[in-house]
Amino acid sequence: VSKNVDIENHDNAISRRNEIMKYGYPTLDNIRIFDDFILAYSNVHKGPLWVCEHLTDYNVNINNKEVNRSQSKFVPDNSVNPIFRGNNSDFLGSGFDRGHLAAAANHRQSQIAMNQTFFLSNICPQIGKGLNRSKWNELEKRARALSRKYGSSYVLTGPLYLPTVVGSEKFVKYKLIGDNNVAVPTHFFKVIVAQTKNGGFILESYVMPNEEIRDDIPISSYLVPKHSVEKGAGFLIFDYIADSQYCLINGQSNPDFLKPN
Amino acid sequence: VSKNVDIENHDNAISRRNEIMKYGYPTLDNIRIFDDFILAYSNVHKGPLWVCEHLTDYNVNINNKEVNRSQSKFVPDNSVNPIFRGNNSDFLGSGFDRGHLAAAANHRQSQIAMNQTFFLSNICPQIGKGLNRSKWNELEKRARALSRKYGSSYVLTGPLYLPTVVGSEKFVKYKLIGDNNVAVPTHFFKVIVAQTKNGGFILESYVMPNEEIRDDIPISSYLVPKHSVEKGAGFLIFDYIADSQYCLINGQSNPDFLKPN
Ligand SMILES: [Mg+2]
């Protein structure tokens, strides 16, 4: 685990990228490589398709007074073709927060790394009260807690556009905001994996609706099988890890776990 | 232009692939390479994202009595992970035709090439009466007519899931059919380019709704700017061809055309 990523250093940057993506790229198109996280951008939804982070014990315990969230500004990602790019104006008056998928608080090792989480390519329209500002934040803390417990964790986060069933009809419906038609996800997922000392992996896989969630509902109510996230998202998640390598899945011990030799 | 593609021959297959994709891959993920067309598959929609064909004068004039549409069967594409795969049963009783995106009639050089257009990875739920069986078929004939006129043409075809505006609300809504939630596109696009003798290109770019279309409406009513297809689809189309290389766009001469030296 590299503790000081020198982005001036090509080899370190490559090695950091490979570390973050250690368990596989969910998709291969429209990838953006930032200093401390990687994302795939959706030209259709004008936002991230998925965002992958590697949270180290170091990253999540850092207390760098020179890095300050208030110095970061939401900015359009100019690496995106203008016809597929969202702007701050799209969010203005929409009623939605600009919700980070790679959480700002996970990237405190440098102001640049934190600033990169404020690119709109890392942002989705997210309900503020009861989600971005509380239950989703609680889930982000859970990912940091797991990385503290196990030394590090890998976190894949993304929007979902899930089906609705009304009578015998099934459909997908989601809102668009602003002149650029930024898509409003119906749900968000976060899948966290970490390796234990016995060589097995723990997995926690969450889906939350893009709605206000009551404070008294525990985040564990939003645990779902990883398989159902994959089906909804349209890609495999951490697919270099075989099912039999998980010792603990959503808090339950996995009967199919094969302990490595 | 290779007239007899020998799929046993690796070099020929590579050269055919490069010929079909001469003007660029719209996206890079989940590509399927068939003998005479290339597609990108959408795991989310359980069908094609786009399909690219190169129609040669030879292909569209072929009269091979040994190749017969009635010998081809719609089959699931087993190269797709089962959790992202559609089946024939999804279409059964849905009210939708299994609409080819690469048209069967464009691939008559061998039974194998035609059979490959019947993989469900090349199929979308499409309204039968007034679309698949008439207006869309007319559009497919237009692509063949242009390839006869200019010697060959490149055709990119795909589904669209376009926004609806109701009052001040904008949203995307599309149906899902069958146990595998195969998405029903709201529209389909087809973009055709061909090179003229002066070195310039002609472009025709169509979007049709997935609805019954009256016989007396000409296909020219469905001409739209290529730019608007790109915005809706989320990718650039034939982006190796610069705007200034088009001499004729949707039947109008292009004032920005720069005649090649
Ligand atoms: Mg947040």
Ligand SMILES: [Mg+2]
């Ligand atoms: Mg048809």
